[in-house]
Amino acid sequence: MFEKTTWIKLPRNVLVGHGVLDDLSAAVEDLYLSGRPLVVTSPTPDGLVGDRVRAQFDVAGTTAIETASFDAVERVVDDAEAADAGYLIGLGGGKPIDTAKMASDRLGCGFVSVPTAASHDGIVSGRSSIPEGDTRHSVAADPPLAVVADTEILAEAPWELTTAGCADIISNYTAVKDWQLAHRLKNVEYSEYAGALSQMTAEMLVESSEAIKPGFEESAWLVAKALVSSGVAMSIAGSSRPASGAEHLISHQLDRLVPGAALHGHQVGVAAIVTEYLHSGERGEWADIRDALEEMGAPTTAAELGIDDDTFLEALTTAHSIRDRYTILGDGVSEAAALEAATFTGVI
Numbered sequence: 217m218f219e220k221t222t223w224i225k226l227p228r229n230v231l232v233g234h235g236v237l238d239d240l241s242a243a244v245e246d247l248y249l250s251g252r253p254l255v256v257t258s259p260t261p262d263g264l265v266g267d268r269v270r271a272q273f274d275v276a277g278t279t280a281i282e283t284a285s286f287d288a289v290e291r292v293v294d295d296a297e298a299a300d301a302g303y304l305i306g307l308g309g310g311k312p313i314d315t316a317k318m319a320s321d322r323l324g325c326g327f328v329s330v331p332t333a334a335s336h337d338g339i340v341s342g343r344s345s346i347p348e349g350d351t352r353h354s355v356a357a358d359p360p361l362a363v364v365a366d367t368e369i370l371a372e373a374p375w376e377l378t379t380a381g382c383a384d385i386i387s388n389y390t391a392v393k394d395w396q397l398a399h400r401l402k403n404v405e406y407s408e409y410a411g412a413l414s415q416m417t418a419e420m421l422v423e424s425s426e427a428i429k430p431g432f433e434e435s436a437w438l439v440a441k442a443l444v445s446s447g448v449a450m451s452i453a454g455s456s457r458p459a460s461g462a463e464h465l466i467s468h469q470l471d472r473l474v475p476g477a478a479l480h481g482h483q484v485g486v487a488a489i490v491t492e493y494l495h496s497g498e499r500g501e502w503a504d505i506r507d508a509l510e511e512m513g514a515p516t517t518a519a520e521l522g523i524d525d526d527t528f529l530e531a532l533t534t535a536h537s538i539r540d541r542y543t544i545l546g547d548g549v550s551e552a553a554a555l556e557a558a559t560f561t562g563v564i
């Protein structure tokens with residue numbers, strides 16, 4: 217008997233464009249959700265657009281979180297239960313969106329993603345990435361039922377948040393290579409559809425790089441569309457594999473070693489330069505990745521991340537151990553090989 221089953225969960229309504237925040241209630245109404253929403257946000261987004269969101273609903277309340285943590289998830293769950301909320305609206309960057317995503321999974325209720333920064337592809341994905349002590353849990357959760365990405369708001373956010381989103385997408389190149397490698401060496405299941413979509417998303421963004429400049433709302437639109445596409449690739453795969461390989465392991469390890477040093481997307485971008493070198497050597501495409509990041513104004517060195525060389529090297533040599541995910545890091549990169557890769561590529 218043929219036993220393979222595919223279950224792909226995708227957002228139903230995706231709105232990307234100028235002023236679409238004011239269409240949030242219409243996008244939600246179209247989902248036939250019942251009950252009142254709890255708005256899950258953080259201080260800056262709440263101050264910027266919280267009232268514009270609340271004005272559209274009879275809200276059950278607002279929970280503002282400072283950091284993404286399991287405690288924050290618990291707080292949201294408690295607040296939602298106390299207020300008898302019917303669904304959650306995650307409003308802000310990755311912190312409140314991931315927290316709302318995981319809390320909605322715990323509550324068994326719907327969740328709507330309203331990003332105020334185009335900073336990474338978690339705004340659309342069915343993964344929640346929550347740090348706890350020394351580890352970072354990437355937990356499967358349902359993707360948002362709707363995504364409402366107002367390009368006017370995204371374009372007004374600090375430019376570095378947008379370049380972080382670009383770098384998160386560019387890192388799809390190396391993530392797909394790692395996934396293919398794991399498929400060949402470890403028989404890890406590989407989805408041609410998800411791999412192709414993820415790679416194409418990175419290619420299209422790089423081809424548009426000249427149009428990605430601060431002060432242009434079209435830039436926010438291009439990046440937001442790429443983030444949606446990358447999130448869909450993860451949904452098709454049922455894992456973050458299409459968008460998270462060795463470069464993400466290194467970034468997660470940096471989060472442990474130097475929490476808050478740099479944005480997620482910027483860290484994975486710099487790490488991707490090195491992992492591309494590990495994949496394809498001196499004449500490989502690592503310089504193309506570096507040039508694309510540079511063109512978009514994203515960091516290309518550890519120093520530009522605000523991270524010292526030794527810490528970067530420590531992350532590079534230890535990242536393989538933080539998660540059961542086979543990548544080009546194999547069972548560990550030696551100190552000498554790490555130094556060679558990072559210096560040859562100019563990352564340190």
Ligand SMILES: NC(=O)C1=CN([C@@H]2O[C@H](COP(=O)(O)OP(=O)(O)OC[C@H]3O[C@@H](n4cnc5c(N)ncnc54)[C@H](OP(=O)(O)O)[C@@H]3O)[C@@H](O)[C@H]2O)C=CC1
Pocket residue numbers: 258259260261264284308309310311312314332333335336337338339341343344345346347369370372373374377380456479480481
């Ligand atoms: N699920 C997934 O697949 C992924 C999840 N993540 C997770 O996302 C988190 C990081 O997300 P990221 O978005 O980078 O970080 P944050 O949510 O911390 O946002 C970054 C900063 O930008 C501020 N901010 C947000 N929107 C605006 C705006 N419009 N204008 C001005 N400032 C703004 C935030 O303010 P404030 O401090 O008030 O919040 C914060 O200081 C991490 O926890 C990471 O694990 C990352 C990648 C993928």
Ligand SMILES: O=C(CO)COP(=O)(O)O
Pocket residue numbers: 336337338343344345353354384456459460464465
């Ligand atoms: O950041 C991500 C994809 O860009 C999610 O990846 P993780 O599963 O490594 O948290």
Ligand SMILES: [Zn+2]
Pocket residue numbers: 336337384459460464480481484
């Ligand atoms: Zn990422």
